[in-house]
Amino acid sequence: MLNRRHAMMGAAVAALVLATPALAQSPDLKLPRQKIELVAPPFVHPHEQATKQTPKIIEFRMEIVEKEIVIDEQGTKFQAMTFNGSMPGPMMVVHQGDYVELTLVNPETNTMPHNIDFHAATGALGGGALTLINPGEQVVLRWKADRTGTFVYHCAPEGSMIPWHVVSGMHGTVMVLPREGLKDGAGKALRYDRIYYIGEHDLYVPRDEKGKYKTYETVGESYADTMETMRKLIPTHVVFNGKVGALTGKNAMTANVGETVLIVHSQANRDSRPHLIGGHGDHVWETGKFANKPETDLETWFIRGGSAGAALYTFKQPGIYAYVNHNLIEAVELGAAAHFKVDGKWNDDLMTQVKAPGPIPPKVQGALQPLVKAN
Amino acid sequence: MLLASNLKMILLAAVGFAGPIAMMATPPQAHRDIAAHDDRPALIELAPGTMRYRLAGDFTRNGKPAEAPFAEIKIKQPLVIMKHQVTGADYRRCVDDGACRATSTGSADRPVVQVSWRDADAYAAWLSRKTGETYRLPTDEEWAYAAGSRWQDDGLPVDGDDPAQRWLARYERESNQKSAEADSEPRPVGAFGANENGLLDVAGNVWEWTNTCFVRTALDESGAAVGTPIANCGVRVVEGQHRAYVTDFIRDARAGGCAAGVPPANLGFRLVRQPATFMSALTGFVLAIRN
Numbered sequence: 001m002l003n004r005r006h007a008m009m010g011a012a013v014a015a016l017v018l019a020t021p022a023l024a025q026s027p028d029l030k031l032p033r034q035k036i037e038l039v040a041p042p043f044v045h046p047h048e049q050a051t052k053q054t055p056k057i058i059e060f061r062m063e064i065v066e067k068e069i070v071i072d073e074q075g076t077k078f079q080a081m082t083f084n085g086s087m088p089g090p091m092m093v094v095h096q097g098d099y100v101e102l103t104l105v106n107p108e109t110n111t112m113p114h115n116i117d118f119h120a121a122t123g124a125l126g127g128g129a130l131t132l133i134n135p136g137e138q139v140v141l142r143w144k145a146d147r148t149g150t151f152v153y154h155c156a157p158e159g160s161m162i163p164w165h166v167v168s169g170m171h172g173t174v175m176v177l178p179r180e181g182l183k184d185g186a187g188k189a190l191r192y193d194r195i196y197y198i199g200e201h202d203l204y205v206p207r208d209e210k211g212k213y214k215t216y217e218t219v220g221e222s223y224a225d226t227m228e229t230m231r232k233l234i235p236t237h238v239v240f241n242g243k244v245g246a247l248t249g250k251n252a253m254t255a256n257v258g259e260t261v262l263i264v265h266s267q268a269n270r271d272s273r274p275h276l277i278g279g280h281g282d283h284v285w286e287t288g289k290f291a292n293k294p295e296t297d298l299e300t301w302f303i304r305g306g307s308a309g310a311a312l313y314t315f316k317q318p319g320i321y322a323y324v325n326h327n328l329i330e331a332v333e334l335g336a337a338a339h340f341k342v343d344g345k346w347n348d349d350l351m352t353q354v355k356a357p358g359p360i361p362p363k364v365q366g367a368l369q370p371l372v373k374a375n
Numbered sequence: 376m377l378l379a380s381n382l383k384m385i386l387l388a389a390v391g392f393a394g395p396i397a398m399m400a401t402p403p404q405a406h407r408d409i410a411a412h413d414d415r416p417a418l419i420e421l422a423p424g425t426m427r428y429r430l431a432g433d434f435t436r437n438g439k440p441a442e443a444p445f446a447e448i449k450i451k452q453p454l455v456i457m458k459h460q461v462t463g464a465d466y467r468r469c470v471d472d473g474a475c476r477a478t479s480t481g482s483a484d485r486p487v488v489q490v491s492w493r494d495a496d497a498y499a500a501w502l503s504r505k506t507g508e509t510y511r512l513p514t515d516e517e518w519a520y521a522a523g524s525r526w527q528d529d530g531l532p533v534d535g536d537d538p539a540q541r542w543l544a545r546y547e548r549e550s551n552q553k554s555a556e557a558d559s560e561p562r563p564v565g566a567f568g569a570n571e572n573g574l575l576d577v578a579g580n581v582w583e584w585t586n587t588c589f590v591r592t593a594l595d596e597s598g599a600a601v602g603t604p605i606a607n608c609g610v611r612v613v614e615g616q617h618r619a620y621v622t623d624f625i626r627d628a629r630a631g632g633c634a635a636g637v638p639p640a641n642l643g644f645r646l647v648r649q650p651a652t653f654m655s656a657l658t659g660f661v662l663a664i665r666n
Contacts, residue, residue, distance in 0.1 A: 073559045073629060073640065210479075249550035319539035320546050341546060346537040353538070356435040358593055359605055368605070 029099065035059040038090035041172075041241055042196045042253060042338075044264075047093040049191055050181030055097035057142065062089065063105040064114045064155075064170075066219050071203060071237055072244040072335065078205060079219035080169040080242070081114070081155065087242030088199025088266060089153070089172025094145050095179050101142040108136035111220055113157055114165065118143060119307070120151035120174045128156045145176040149289035150308035154268045160227060163269070167204055167230060168219065169242065171268035173197060173308045178290055182262075182312070184283055185293035190312060192262035196253050200303075200325065200336060202270045203237040204230035235270070237335050238325060244335030253323075255315050257344025263323065264288075266308035272336070274311070275300040275326040278319065281311040300326050317351070318344040406572050408458070414505045416465065417458040418648060419573045421521060423450050429530050431515045431612045431620075432590035436598070439535030444598060448516045456513060456521045457645040459564045459575040460486035460583065466498060474501040478626075481643075484563045486581050488641040492611045492623040495584045495644040502646065509649040515587035515612045517647055522614070525570045525577040527552070529618045552616050559629075559640035574645075582615030582628070582639035589620045615639055 083089025117126035121143035155170035206225035281298035325336035463481020481487035567579030
């Protein structure tokens with residue numbers, strides 16, 4: 001059984017091995033600093049798109065929170081591990097040439113060591129080798145955002161802990177924008193009016209002999225059963241924003257006809273293929289890297305597991321849209337669906353119901369046959 | 376015998392639907408309790424009366440999508456309906472008799488859920504045999520009449536030229552209606568209280584099957600029905616916090632029938648008892664003597 005002492009002893013050994021790099025001195029960057037307050041997904045903290053500012057050190061702080069959450073409408077409980085209490089962790093936005101300086105805090109109320117691997121960063125396992133912290137500890141890591149794009153970050157302590165922490169909720173996204181903002185394939189500027197960040201998680205909740213989901217007192221107690229379930233590679237839930245239906249109903253995302261929305265989609269573990277039902281991806285950076293020309297007019301795009309992608313769309317019709325992982329079993333049965341509510345005027349030119357549903361004309365194949373009157 | 380899973384089309388005679396009628400608010404119906412006894416469940420007998428009611432189904436007016444019109448429900452005989460939804464224990468007795476499909480939901484004091492219209496229909500047939508009385512699912516009108524103040528008018532503004540307005544209004548309404556509970560596990564009988572007619576748990580977190588088929592009706596400019604309404608009895612009206620249309624073999628509507636909208640959290644049912652005919656009374660008499 002995993003307990004806190006085992007976890008801490010493992011971490012202590014690892015820390016000894018990694019002590020040396022900490023002695024190297026960081027150069028004095030002589031750059032202005034800016035502190036950013038992170039915002040819970042699906043929203044993103046305010047930021048410039050194109051910027052005239054010069055590179056800065058952007059300060060972020062995240063607290064790791066282990067907590068029990070409810071992941072579906074039936075009340076299924078789940079021992080989650082999160083960055084800043086949300087699943088996914090919050091999205092950070094900086095510009096190319098900026099430095100991200102993260103203070104990562106592991107409060108003593110947690111039971112396990114954690115760290116962070118930034119896919120956007122270079123070296124030290126993405127920062128994982130320099131950020132392993134026990135409960136009660138914190139660490140400050142700085143890395144240079146030298147390439148543009150949307151990139152996943154996730155917890156990656158060591159060995160089997162890596163997949164387990166990730167499928168327990170510990171991933172988020174960083175977006176590094178070009179200083180001139182986004183551009184289409186011809187070099188023309190692209191601007192978004194709104195941005196939504198959708199983090200997708202595949203969850204593996206163990207079941208008992210009767211098929212009911214099991215609950216656990218602590219995250220450590222869930223470890224053995226969860227490992228057995230996840231090794232079969234079939235998730236029990238695939239969720240957006242941490243819960244089935246999290247981005248529907250009162251929490252549906254909103255937009256207006258004529259507005260351009262950037263939808264960032266991350267999956268730190270497993271492939272997904274987003275599709276906006278009723279809409280398209282006007283400009284899609286499927287792999288999420290802005291130095292590449294976006295693909296245009298996409299129906300469905302592919303988010304490979306371990307990455308984040310970005311899609312830009314200008315809404316043209318009002319109504320309800322579903323944004324799904326287009327493995328429809330995962331979307332409808334496992335929870336990978338979100339909704340957009342879009343206000344505005346209907347465009348009859350784009351679509352119109354020429355004739356409302358009505359009976360097939362008589363004598364045509366398939367028409368209703370009149371009932372024979374019983375005598 | 377398994378019928379084709381999709382459409383079972385039945386032709387209905389043309390019925391003239393009245394346009395909206397201005398009605399005063401209906402007071403609670405006079406009702407009396409009929410206690411449970413042997414196999415017979417607890418029932419409520421409602422006095423005859425009328426109620427203003429928005430018709431179920433899909434309507435077009437002058438060829439464009441339209442809101443369903445109001446009509447007057449006239450209940451001419453006492454309506455006898457179950458006081459509470461069929462419980463897991465009730466349903467289990469049908470399963471044990473080999474007349475119903477097994478399900479593990481519900482218990483002695485919680486409603487059976489994740490049952491389809493076909494399951495409910497089979498249960499009604501079994502209960503009728505057992506008691507010698509005639510039980511069946513209520514029609515949508517009967518359900519609404521019994522639900523009284525808890526029946527939810529589904530009406531929404533409809534712009535024939537802008538279909539999106541109705542979708543948005545319906546989505547908004549259903550999102551706000553959803554009960555605040557964190558989970559949708561069925562509650563013990565009575566948890567959602569009684570309505571003014573003495574029925575328990577109406578419009579709680581269990582949506583109830585009715586016998587009413589999904590009907591599509593074309594109306595002309597004045598609101599009178601034109602042509603023949605088309606009924607799809609493979610889809611039945613389900614009532615609860617809002618009205619839904621669900622395919623008859625579906626047991627779990629949580630995933631929803633469409634890409635967007637708020638689906639029923641649980642599917643369950645309660646039955647009405649039809650007044651005894653001579654034949655059913657005779658059967659009951661014979662059964663009583665035999666047992």
